[in-house]
Amino acid sequence: MIAENTQTQMRKGILEYCVLLIISRGEIYASDIIAELKSAKLLVVEGTLYPLLTRLKNNGLLNYNWVESTSGPPRKYYTLTPEGTSILVQLDGTWQELSFAINQSKNQTNQP
Amino acid sequence: MKKTLNINIGNSIIHIEEDAYELLTGYLIEVKQHFGKSADDFEIVSDIENRIAEMFLEILQSQQKPVIELEDVQVVTGLMGSVKDFENEPEEEPLADTVNPGAAPFIEKKLYRDTDEAMVAGVCAGLSHYLKIDVSVLRVLSVLAVFIGGSGLLAYLILWITIPKARSRSEKMAMKGEAINLQGFKRNFEEELSMFKNNMQQAGDRFEPIVKRSGSFITEFGEVLGSFLQGAGKTIFRIIAIIIMICASMMFLAAFISMAAIFGLWDSGTQDLFPFTIINENYLNTFVFAAFVTIVVPILALILFSVRVAFNSKPAGKTFSYGLLLIWLAGLSVSIFFIAKITYEFKEEAEFTQSVQLKPFTEYKIEVDRSRFFSKEDSLRYQLNAADYTGKVIVHDSDHDDHPFAPPRSVSLRIEKSEDNTPSLTESYRSQGVNFEGALNHAKNIQYDFKQTDSVLTFGSAIHLKKNAKWRDQRVELLLKLPVGAKVKIDRELNRYLQGFNLWNCSEENYKEDMYYGIMTAEGLQCRFEE
Numbered sequence: 054m055i056a057e058n059t060q061t062q063m064r065k066g067i068l069e070y071c072v073l074l075i076i077s078r079g080e081i082y083a084s085d086i087i088a089e090l091k092s093a094k095l096l097v098v099e100g101t102l103y104p105l106l107t108r109l110k111n112n113g114l115l116n117y118n119w120v121e122s123t124s125g126p127p128r129k130y131y132t133l134t135p136e137g138t139s140i141l142v143q144l145d146g147t148w149q150e151l152s153f154a155i156n157q158s159k160n161q162t163n164q165p
Numbered sequence: 166m167k168k169t170l171n172i173n174i175g176n177s178i179i180h181i182e183e184d185a186y187e188l189l190t191g192y193l194i195e196v197k198q199h200f201g202k203s204a205d206d207f208e209i210v211s212d213i214e215n216r217i218a219e220m221f222l223e224i225l226q227s228q229q230k231p232v233i234e235l236e237d238v239q240v241v242t243g244l245m246g247s248v249k250d251f252e253n254e255p256e257e258e259p260l261a262d263t264v265n266p267g268a269a270p271f272i273e274k275k276l277y278r279d280t281d282e283a284m285v286a287g288v289c290a291g292l293s294h295y296l297k298i299d300v301s302v303l304r305v306l307s308v309l310a311v312f313i314g315g316s317g318l319l320a321y322l323i324l325w326i327t328i329p330k331a332r333s334r335s336e337k338m339a340m341k342g343e344a345i346n347l348q349g350f351k352r353n354f355e356e357e358l359s360m361f362k363n364n365m366q367q368a369g370d371r372f373e374p375i376v377k378r379s380g381s382f383i384t385e386f387g388e389v390l391g392s393f394l395q396g397a398g399k400t401i402f403r404i405i406a407i408i409i410m411i412c413a414s415m416m417f418l419a420a421f422i423s424m425a426a427i428f429g430l431w432d433s434g435t436q437d438l439f440p441f442t443i444i445n446e447n448y449l450n451t452f453v454f455a456a457f458v459t460i461v462v463p464i465l466a467l468i469l470f471s472v473r474v475a476f477n478s479k480p481a482g483k484t485f486s487y488g489l490l491l492i493w494l495a496g497l498s499v500s501i502f503f504i505a506k507i508t509y510e511f512k513e514e515a516e517f518t519q520s521v522q523l524k525p526f527t528e529y530k531i532e533v534d535r536s537r538f539f540s541k542e543d544s545l546r547y548q549l550n551a552a553d554y555t556g557k558v559i560v561h562d563s564d565h566d567d568h569p570f571a572p573p574r575s576v577s578l579r580i581e582k583s584e585d586n587t588p589s590l591t592e593s594y595r596s597q598g599v600n601f602e603g604a605l606n607h608a609k610n611i612q613y614d615f616k617q618t619d620s621v622l623t624f625g626s627a628i629h630l631k632k633n634a635k636w637r638d639q640r641v642e643l644l645l646k647l648p649v650g651a652k653v654k655i656d657r658e659l660n661r662y663l664q665g666f667n668l669w670n671c672s673e674e675n676y677k678e679d680m681y682y683g684i685m686t687a688e689g690l691q692c693r694f695e696e
Contacts, residue, residue: 083212083216084216084219097246098244098245098246098250099213099216099244099245099246100196100213100245100246100247100248100250101246101250103209103212103213103216104200104209106212107208107209107212124219124222124223124226125175125177125218125219125222125223126175126176126177126215126218126219127176127215128215128219129212129215
């Protein structure tokens with residue numbers, strides 16, 4: 054239970070970062086984002102994604118445009134805004150720091 | 166075969182089976198519910214719907230089928246994730262200021278009368294929901310308010326009239342302050358619309374004139390009273406029915422015991438008691454049994470009926486009831502037959518007379534011999550030992566011979582003036598019988614005691630029949646003829662036997678020491694006290 058809690062906490066933070074990373078590669082829509090996350094073995098359900106995307110969009114990190122499709126309803130294709138890009142850079146930095154911190158904690162032995 | 170519907174989801178028209186639709190609807194409501202807490206619900210939900218529509222279309226395309234089935238919905242909602250799985254973090258976001266703070270319920274609580282949980286009119290129940298006070302506390306308070314000062318009753322009535330009854334489910338939910346939640350919606354999506362309608366109607370209700378409201382109050386009051394009476398009345402009937410049942414059972418038992426006694430199950434001597442001396446022995450038992458049936462079956466029916474009323478059960482089936490009816494009719498006809506037969510025994514009448522010469526005296530004392538004459542059999546029955554009673558006389562001490570088993574009065578006395586100036590007594594013995602001979606025989610078997618000791622004329626109080634002689638209305642008529650000028654002292658006990666003359670008519674002065682004083686005149690017996 055406790056592990057799950059921490060795991061959830063860890064995932065929560067990372068998810069947003071991953072999503073931004075994925076979108077930064079090029080415009081993409083929700084379903085494909087899910088597929089990418091699955092291939093990256095970061096499991097999440099689509100239902101989680103939509104509120105997240107909407108929130109990011111409302112915060113100005115994302116933009117979307119409608120693309121008509123022949124087989125179904127129109128789709129939202131998301132792109133990063135400049136602000137989104139700059140946030141992403143910040144998150145990159147944060148990630149480096151965290152990664153370093155974890156490695157340090159792992160590899161260093163405790164002083165006797 | 167299944168019913169399908171068309172839905173418009175994500176700007177696409179999709180055929181979907183009914184059960185799939187139900188599931189989908191439920192899911193979408195949950196989603197709406199979930200995101201309703203945040204500001205962007207519309208957009209998120211429409212995104213989700215779009216995605217779902219897309220997935221449906223893919224399924225229809227790839228599986229080459231025309232309609233979405235239940236499994237498809239399950240697959241899609243699985244992919245979307247259930248609401249629980251949505252990892253939402255509106256709590257720590259500063260942008261979550263649009264979220265409703267606290268647990269403000271969707272619907273504010275409204276004051277209604279709760280007639281579902283009402284004792285009388287639901288006033289206390291409704292109040293308890295609104296005030297969040299336990300209903301029993303409110304009830305106790307209102308009862309106290311009624312008794313102390315009585316104003317509580319008036320207040321209760323006012324509340325009864327003014328507070329509306331919670332009729333619809335949504336009203337009831339509003340009364341209880343239940344958020345119109347997922348459960349309720351899941352149950353009935355359409356009721357959402359009707360609730361809206363009801364709200365409008367309720368607004369209209371509020372503006373109803375108070376008179377109309379009082380009118381419905383009166384109806385309701387009548388209903389409550391009626392149902393109370395019905396309930397109480399039913400209980401009263403039940404109690405009465407139980408009482409009847411117990412009494413009838415006792416009557417049944419008594420009848421049964423009587424019949425057994427008559428049959429001679431034990432030596433109860435009932436054959437010697439009056440009504441049964443009428444009946445010949447050879448058909449006594451049969452007749453008694455038939456009479457028993459005639460009397461008892463209605464009692465039994467009464468018992469069964471009262472059981473049915475008391476315990477609300479049907480103890481006897483139709484066949485049984487019909488059988489009982491037949492038995493009763495049989496008993497009745499047999500009884501009637503025997504009654505006819507018995508009456509036949511009384512067809513003829515015979516009489517014979519004998520005369521007794523009396524010694525003349527100037528004054529006679531006429532008295533009744535109240536001593537009981539015991540036949541041998543009677544003595545045995547009463548276990549009387551003659552030796553104990555030598556010199557003593559057992560007197561029949563009752564004032565009236567009218568106890569239930571006494572035969573009708575069989576002795577009558579007339580006192581008239583004698584034609585030839587000599588005193589005489591004529592005894593006429595009479596009886597009924599099946600024919601003249603039989604009647605005469607019965608008459609001859611009458612025993613009656615009269616004796617004259619000096620100037621005292623002693624008349625027996627009753628006739629005696631031989632043991633086992635059947636009663637055939639045997640009687641003796643005595644005609645006492647006295648010469649004019651003869652004085653009499655009559656025992657007052659004689660009055661009941663005296664025909665044609667009522668001793669009570671004599672005035673006080675003619676009554677001394679329990680004796681009436683009289684004299685025979687040319688016009689008949691008259692009360693006169695003379696020295």
